[in-house]
Amino acid sequence: MRQGIAALGTALAALLLTGVTVSAEESRQAEFSPTILSAESDSTVLGLSYELASSGRRNFAAPPAPDSDAWEDPEIDALEWGYILKGVLTGNPDDNPENFAELDLHLNYSRLALDLPVQEFGAVYKYEADQSFDNKQSLVGLRYTAHISRMVAGTYRTSGDLFVRATLGKVSPISDAAREALLGASMERYNRWDAIALYKLPTRDWLGDFSEDLEISYRYFEEISPPDAVREAGLDSFDYLSVVLNLKNNLFVAYTEGELPTDLDEDKTFKLGWSWELGELVR
């Protein structure tokens, strides 16, 4: 874990000192959204989802402006970095059907051009824990993200957007009660891949103007070459399905099902909620 952080830190320092960059931007944000969570096995609870983020970018390979006042095609190569801290809190962690908190520290190469799918690729360090921090682990790895749109002919709007993000990395368990029970106190690092695919589909044409869009996402985690005991206990893979119908005025209806690596209690969750931001209060 320390090696991973050091590698990312070194890369970041080198990036900040490099002379080929032409500009840098930084941004920060904080968001808190109250949600009502209702687990299949529990009564309804009020939760607070949170996200704190900071990001920056340095651009390189920036050509000089052509001697013209017409806008040329953009073509961008950039290195981007940042962190994101996010999760869902409830009064009692045992009541939390989305018992998961995550710190994500990343360094990406990103390319942007008019006729290319938007993509980025880079290194990531993640710290994953449940709300009570009883179970926690870190991951150092590589990550790829892409966005592919289906355009409506003759317009600049999309009729569907597919987002994909895949990560391959080495997991270092720090505290993991389930693995510890199977493998003993000396837990070894292991390789894992995970991927999330999200499809965003406008719904106004077939559901009516009260609706906005449907977001369907599926997330899958799998340990590579797990010990037999882990496989037999069903701890080698996890998946998580989310279906969210967004309505007008920031209202939404959501259904989620599945389990995450630090939250082994599989639950079906139905949520009704709304969201707003309190970012200025925490800056």
Add this chain to the structure above:
Amino acid sequence: MSYQWRNNLACQATYKILSGRHKMDQFDPEDYPLAQAGNLKLRDLRFRITSTDAFDGFEAKQTALLFFRALRDDYSPRKESREMTSNDFLLTLVELFRSDEKTLTDLAATVDDFCKFEDEF
């Protein structure tokens, strides 16, 4: 003095590109008529992923590309100065669309900073 949402070509272009059914269709003009749209936050537009944090604002990039293309192709603005590059303009747009605080007025101000429209040629 901060930029004012008004009936100029930068604000009109920003509004029509984002709201038009044949443009980007990011909000309904009936909900936000032109005169009242300046305070609409970009985070409330339809391109945003709301169901998961897993993509960390990644969708802002494609939205910025589409906005740039619509602006350039449908309004044919010129650069405010020849030293400006499309890359700088596009990256500024990405940051705006990624922001949780910026509004249509902020977007129109950026368009006005970078672009010269036909009434200014």
